Amino acid sequence: MTEPAPSPPPGDADVVAGDPAGSVPSGAAEPDAARPAGRTGVGARVEVTAMAKEYEHDGIKLSVLREVNLVLEPGDMVAVVGASGVGKSTFLQILGTLDLPTSGSIKFDGEEITRFSPTRLAEFRNRKIGFVFQFHHLLPEFTAVENVMMPALIQRVPRRTAEARARDILGRVGLAHRLTHRPSELSGGEQQRVALARAMVLEPALLLADEPTGNLDRKTGTDIHELFLELNRERGSTLLVVTHNPELARLMPRCLRMIDGGRLEPAEASA
Ligand SMILES: Nc1ncnc2c1ncn2[C@@H]1O[C@H](COP(=O)(O)OP(=O)(O)OP(=O)(O)O)[C@@H](O)[C@H]1O
Numbered sequence: 001m002t003e004p005a006p007s008p009p010p011g012d013a014d015v016v017a018g019d020p021a022g023s024v025p026s027g028a029a030e031p032d033a034a035r036p037a038g039r040t041g042v043g044a045r046v047e048v049t050a051m052a053k054e055y056e057h058d059g060i061k062l063s064v065l066r067e068v069n070l071v072l073e074p075g076d077m078v079a080v081v082g083a084s085g086v087g088k089s090t091f092l093q094i095l096g097t098l099d100l101p102t103s104g105s106i107k108f109d110g111e112e113i114t115r116f117s118p119t120r121l122a123e124f125r126n127r128k129i130g131f132v133f134q135f136h137h138l139l140p141e142f143t144a145v146e147n148v149m150m151p152a153l154i155q156r157v158p159r160r161t162a163e164a165r166a167r168d169i170l171g172r173v174g175l176a177h178r179l180t181h182r183p184s185e186l187s188g189g190e191q192q193r194v195a196l197a198r199a200m201v202l203e204p205a206l207l208l209a210d211e212p213t214g215n216l217d218r219k220t221g222t223d224i225h226e227l228f229l230e231l232n233r234e235r236g237s238t239l240l241v242v243t244h245n246p247e248l249a250r251l252m253p254r255c256l257r258m259i260d261g262g263r264l265e266p267a268e269a270s271a
C-alpha cells in the first residue's frame, strides 16, 4: 500500500488551504480555551470488530484483511509488527480514516465512524487523529514552525495561539534554534522531529505512526523513539505504531503481531 500523497499533510487533505496565515479567519473560536492549564490530551477508546479490506486490482479481488479485531483503551501504546505485505499499513490507513474498510466495525469512543459522511470524516480526522509517517510529508515551502502550526490553523485556532503551541512543542523536541528553517534546511532527524511535533501539537485522541523512524540512522532513531514515547505519555494519546524496528517495538508497553488475514496476536517485541 502506498502512503498518502506528500502534500498537504496526511489527514488534512480535504481542508488544507495553501497558506497557513491566509486560511484563518480572525476572531475564530478557540477550541483550547476551555482546557485547564497543563491539561494532557485524552486518548480515545478504539474498538475494531471483524474488519475486512479487499482491494480490486485489474479486475481481481485481493483480500488483504479478513478478520481484524482489536481494542485500544484510552492512552494505550501499542506496536504492530509483522511480515512485509501482511496488511499493517492498510490497517493503519483505515484506522486513520484515510481509507474505508470493506466490512466490519470501527468504533471511536463508542461512535461508529465507518458510517460518517466524507465531510464529517474529514473534520473528525483533523480533530482527533495525528499521523507520523516514515517519509514525513512536511510542506517544503513552509518553515518548521509553520509546518507545526498547520493542523491548528486548519482547526481555526487563532494564529498567535497556534504559533505559541508550535514553538513550545518544537522546543520540547530540541528544535528551538531551527524554527525558521525550511525542511530542506534541516537534517533528516530534525525533519522527523518536526513531523512528530506536527502530529502531536493538537494532542490527538489517536496517534498513528507507520515506521516513524524508518529512514534514520540507529542512534538518531533511538533518541527519537524515546522522545516520541515520552511526549506521548505526557499527552495521553492512544498510540498505535507499525514498525519493523525491534528496538521501537520493545519500548512499547504492548506489542502485537499481524499474521495472515490481518489477525493480531500478542507478540514478543522482535519485528
Ligand atoms: N491500493 C491497493 N491496491 C491493491 N493492492 C494493494 C493496495 N494497497 C496495498 N495493496 C496490497 O495489500 C497488501 C498489504 O499491503 P500493506 O502496505 O498494508 O503491507 P504492510 O504490512 O504495510 O507491508 P510493509 O511492512 O512492507 O510496509 C500488499 O500485498 C499490497 O500489495
Ligand SMILES: [Mg+2]
Binding pocket: 088, 089, 090, 210
Ligand atoms: Mg507498510
